[in-house]
Structures are given as C-alpha cells and as structure tokens.
Amino acid sequence: MIEVRNLTKSYGRRTVVEDLTFTVPPGRVTGFLGPNGAGKSTTLRMILGLDAPDSGAALVNGVPYAALAAPLRAVGALLDAGAAHPGRSARAHLSWLARAGRIAPARVAEVLDLVGLGGEGHRRIAEFSLGMRQRLGVAAALLGDPGVLLLDEPLNGLDAEGIVWLRVLLRDLAARGRTVFVSSHLMNEMEATADHVLVIDSGRLVADVGVGELTRRAAGGRVTVATPRWAELAAALPDGSVRADGAGRLTVTGLDAAEVGEVAARHGIALHELVPHRSRLEDAFLDLTRDLDSPRVYAAADREEER
Numbered sequence: 001m002i003e004v005r006n007l008t009k010s011y012g013r014r015t016v017v018e019d020l021t022f023t024v025p026p027g028r029v030t031g032f033l034g035p036n037g038a039g040k041s042t043t044l045r046m047i048l049g050l051d052a053p054d055s056g057a058a059l060v061n062g063v064p065y066a067a068l069a070a071p072l073r074a075v076g077a078l079l080d081a082g083a084a085h086p087g088r089s090a091r092a093h094l095s096w097l098a099r100a101g102r103i104a105p106a107r108v109a110e111v112l113d114l115v116g117l118g119g120e121g122h123r124r125i126a127e128f129s130l131g132m133r134q135r136l137g138v139a140a141a142l143l144g145d146p147g148v149l150l151l152d153e154p155l156n157g158l159d160a161e162g163i164v165w166l167r168v169l170l171r172d173l174a175a176r177g178r179t180v181f182v183s184s185h186l187m188n189e190m191e192a193t194a195d196h197v198l199v200i201d202s203g204r205l206v207a208d209v210g211v212g213e214l215t216r217r218a219a220g221g222r223v224t225v226a227t228p229r230w231a232e233l234a235a236a237l238p239d240g241s242v243r244a245d246g247a248g249r250l251t252v253t254g255l256d257a258a259e260v261g262e263v264a265a266r267h268g269i270a271l272h273e274l275v276p277h278r279s280r281l282e283d284a285f286l287d288l289t290r291d292l293d294s295p296r297v298y299a300a301a302d303r304e305e306e307r
C-alpha cells in the first residue's frame with residue numbers, strides 16, 4: 001500500500017508536484033499517467049525517499065520509506081534502466097544488489113528467468129539493448145519479492161512481445177496481492193495494462209479513476225442503438241438524452257448501454273444494435289486536462305469498473 005498525502009515539491013520557484021493526495025492499494029495495477037514533465041518521476045522519487053518533499057508525506061506500508069526495516073524486500077523499484085554499471089554482467093549486478101539487500105543468492109537466477117534473461121546473465125550490461133535493460137531493471141525490482149512495486153516508464157524500449165510479457169507479469173503480481181504502481185506518459189499503453197489510473201498534469205491530480213470509468217465518462221456515456229421501433233424507444237428514454245437520425249438509429253447520451261437495454265426491454269422493444277462508445281484513454285486524458293484552470297478531479301470508488 002502506498003499513501004501520498006498533500007505532497008508538494010518545488011524546484012526553485014517552480015512547483016512541480018502540488019498538493020498530491022492519493023492511495024495505491026494492493027491487488028490491482030495502478031497506472032500513473034501524465035505528459036512529460038508532469039511530475040511523475042519526482043513523485044516516485046519522493047515515495048522512495050530519494051527526494052524530500054517541501055510538505056506532505058509519502059508512506060509505504062504505513063511508514064516513510066526510510067523507516068522500512070527491510071526496504072528491498074518491502075519495495076521494488078525501477079527508476080532508470082540506464083543506472084546499472086555497464087561493465088558488469090547482469091548476474092554480477094543482481095548478485096551485488098542481492099548482497100546489499102541480504103537476499104538469498106539463489107534468487108538471482110530466479111529473477112533472471114522470470115524476466116526472460118535466463119540465458120543472458122553472463123553478458124555485460126553494455127551489450128544489452130534498451131529492452132533488455134528494462135527487463136534487467138524489472139529483475140532488480142523483483143529481487144526481494146517485494147509487496148510493493150514502483151516502475152517508472154517500464155514499457156519504454158520494450159518490443160511488442162516485451163510489452164505483452166510485462167503486462168502479463170504486472171497483472172499476475174497484482175492478482176497475487178502485490179501493490180503495482182506503474183508510470184507512463186503513453187495513455188493507450190496503460191489502457192491495456194492498468195485497472196486504475198491516477199492522472200497528473202503540471203504536478204496536480206486530474207483524475208483518480210478506474211480505467212473503464214475514465215473512458216466511459218470521457219465519452220459522456222454515449223450509446224448508439226438501432227431498432228425499427230426507434231420512435232417508441234426515444235419516447236421512453238429521458239427527455240433531452242436522445243438524438244434520432246430518422247432512419248432507425250438513436251444516439252443516447254448520459255445513459256450507459258445496460259440502462260438503454262433495460263428501458264427497451266421494459267417496453268418490449270427489440271434492439272438490432274446497442275453500441276457503447278468508449279473513447280480511447282488518450283482522448284479521455286485530453287478531455288480531462290484540456291481546462292486545467294478548473295481541474296476536474298473525481299474519485300470513482302463507488303462505480304469502479306475494475307477488470
């Protein structure tokens with residue numbers, strides 16, 4: 001569990017993280033989204049105790065990172081895939097980390113296998129592609145079999161197979177009760193990876209919402225429906241929610257597909273089409289951040305559409 005409370009950080013006169021408050025619970029993949037420079041890495045560094053906030057607090061399992069008894073076992077982090085010493089072999093790098101964290105040496109081979117580098121442990125990190133470095137960074141984060149994982153842009157540099165591999169791994173870790181917190185500036189990548197997203201822009205929280213809920217709300221709950229009895233259905237739906245094309249198709253706003261289907265069923269109207277319109281997460285994000293002078297922060301805990 002990660003808890004961030006009123007976290008604020010400025011560099012010089014620029015406030016890069018502003019009064020951030022959120023919770024990342026175990027058991028789901030939480031995406032941390034925002035454009036370049038939004039303040040994601042700064043927030044992750046403050047959670048890991050690498051940067052001090054000006055005010056507010058970041059707690060991991062109820063305490064500041066620095067107060068964790070066995071930090072590498074509690075929290076695994078991938079911040080910068082380029083941080084490993086290029087002259088070392090992957091195995092030597094992980095063995096060094098394992099020793100520092102008092103983690104059994106046998107775990108090194110296990111995590112190399114887990115990230116698909118089982119046959120590459122002897123190779124120098126300098127020879128690794130960016131994708132292989134990302135995998136090595138994930139291996140390092142998993143070394144202590146931590147309950148909390150923080151990964152900064154882990155999909156960067158991965159090929160299509162690598163992206164699918166990481167998605168499956170992260171979802172599996174979440175299913176096994178881990179807290180998984182993953183940043184990305186690419187909205188569409190997160191749509192397939194995260195259950196829930198926190199969106200920040202200019203250091204401020206603009207959404208804290210289930211992925212399904214975010215896309216549905218950004219699309220305005222628009223549904224198209226086709227039926228030969230369209231005029232009757234239009235009359236049965238709330239005033240002002242329906243636009244008819246006159247050729248058997250209605251566009252309904254403010255109701256979801258299930259609600260429209262229920263109304264039709266109550267009136268015995270057969271539907272030939274019932275199509276909810278989900279915008280892509282990217283559209284949803286743009287919609288949310290378009291007017292940042294009045295950011296629309298909403299929590300959707302009551303209507304989660306978790307997968």
Ligand SMILES: Nc1ncnc2c1ncn2[C@@H]1O[C@H](COP(=O)(O)OP(=O)(O)OP(=O)(O)O)[C@@H](O)[C@H]1O
Nearest residue numbers: 011016034035036037038039040041042043184185
């Ligand atoms: N040590 C620092 N000194 C001064 N400014 C900094 C420092 N670290 C970050 N910043 C600034 O803070 C802002 C937020 O940066 P941060 O790296 O947290 O954003 P981000 O959301 O992670 O973006 P990216 O996706 O590009 O990594 C940026 O404008 C950055 O230039």
